[in-house]
């Protein structure tokens with residue numbers, strides 16, 4: 257039984273195998289602390305696919321606030337006409353611009369502040 261929320265961060269035991277997903281999230285959060293990166297750059301740092309990076313970022317977006325931080329997103333932008341994908345709920349880079357149909361899209365950027 258937990259004694260309370262205040263102690264939830266204490267490790268229960270020394271030799272429990274680390275949850276790989278938690279480790280990856282931790283590494284992503286560390287990489288993004290005060291540093292702006294794209295999912296592609298993160299995938300190179302953490303050594304997972306871009307698709308996985310976006311999945312982790314969605315989780316991080318929901319949980320990072322607990323520690324008083326926030327995930328700031330620079331939205332994807334069309335390189336041709338400058339359309340900004342602000343309302344996109346999913347973080348992932350869109351395939352093409354709805355205005356000019358260009359597939360040249362600037363990647364969204366992420367930073368934790």
Ligand SMILES: [Zn+2]
Pocket residue numbers: 334335336337338339353354355356357358
């Ligand atoms: Zn466009």
